[in-house]
Amino acid sequence: MQRALIIGVLLGATSLAGCSSTVDAIMEKLPVYKIDVQQGNVVTQEAVDRLRPGMEKRQVRFLLGTPLLEDVFHDDRWDYYYSFKPGGEDPSHERLSVFFEDDRLVRLSGDFMPNPDADPQAPTKESLVVVPVLPPKELSYWQRFLNIIGFEDLD
Numbered sequence: 001m002q003r004a005l006i007i008g009v010l011l012g013a014t015s016l017a018g019c020s021s022t023v024d025a026i027m028e029k030l031p032v033y034k035i036d037v038q039q040g041n042v043v044t045q046e047a048v049d050r051l052r053p054g055m056e057k058r059q060v061r062f063l064l065g066t067p068l069l070e071d072v073f074h075d076d077r078w079d080y081y082y083s084f085k086p087g088g089e090d091p092s093h094e095r096l097s098v099f100f101e102d103d104r105l106v107r108l109s110g111d112f113m114p115n116p117d118a119d120p121q122a123p124t125k126e127s128l129v130v131v132p133v134l135p136p137k138e139l140s141y142w143q144r145f146l147n148i149i150g151f152e153d154l155d
Helices: 003-031 044-047 057-064 141-148
Strands: 035-041 077-085 091-099 106-112
Touching: 044 057, 057 091, 057 106
Parallel strands: none
Antiparallel strands: 035 077, 077 091, 091 106
16 A cells, blocks of 8 residues: 555656646747837937037937936936847847036937937928728617617716
8 A cells, every 4th residue: 555655656746747847848839929028218319419519408308308217316417228129039228328517418428429410400200190080989789778768978
């Protein structure tokens, strides 16, 4: 009896150990969808080209957006950080630090540098967004019933 119990426990433990390694191997081969992860501020070269020394903080905020990091200890430094990780691929990172003195832009550092030949007053490309007209929403059975008994538009 005791021998059968020991053999049963060993056989069960061996079976469970085999299942765990099989599941891991199967999970590696399955095509699992991995989402794209974007974090931070999207900073474009066109926006950086429009920056000029002497700009006020509010003008920089208008062009680049609210900074991701405003250092508590260094009030005159804003950090813009952007990271994009496509599903299953290596991430890409972009960083831009903006420095101020007396609330005026002094210098930039990071992955973007302004193009000295760029015209800061050049108009940006306008994009036209066409919004389709949606058909009227179909009423549910409950809404139709309420309309029949006299309760219309209870939304």
